[in-house]
Amino acid sequence: KAGVTQTPRYLIKTRGQQVTLSCSPISGHRSVSWYQQTPGQGLQFLFEYFSETQRNKGNFPGRFSGRQFSNSRSEMNVSTLELGDSALYLCASSSPTGGTDEQYFGPGTRLTVT
């Protein structure tokens, strides 16, 4: 079974631009979560989607948004990029209806804002 895939793997953007990251979950998984990982703050929860609905949202500004499509693929968008948005963005999928909570992570998208 294929794992979680994320595209693109690397991205360089300029301050003020916007960016869209994509995540394809493991086949059959309907829950997708997004995290930001930085050396100083570690892994921080952004939001979680289940069946196209946002279930939870972390403490990030409104510039960070996401959505999930009917095939469970998810995108996250960051508008008006700031230098501090440089990070590894990780997507994780899970199957909560399958009775387990563990999340399976993709390789991440490394975003650099200059």
Place this chain on the structure above:
Amino acid sequence: EDQVTQSPEALRLQEGESSSLNCSYTVSGLRGLFWYRQDPGKGPEFLFTLYSAGEEKEKERLKATLTKKESFLHITAPKPEDSATYLCAVRFMNRDDKIIFGKGTRLHILP
């Protein structure tokens, strides 16, 4: 405020030298505690889920245990390939099912 704290931040061991990593959390209403391994440049890899105090899970040289306020990841006779960052995460019942990650323990096994 709900918190997940991992210690130590970094640990260097000789090959074969057993040790334990700690993950403590300050909230009631635990829904689940998760351990992950993360190699440089990769996403975290799932290791274990623990749900209730007294529960234990094992996989090769790793054993995870859970008490009411903390979890331990015991590493027995580690090998250099066990070098990685080990992350602990907690899902709380009273936080709308949000997951909070600790900052991890960087483990380095010297040959």
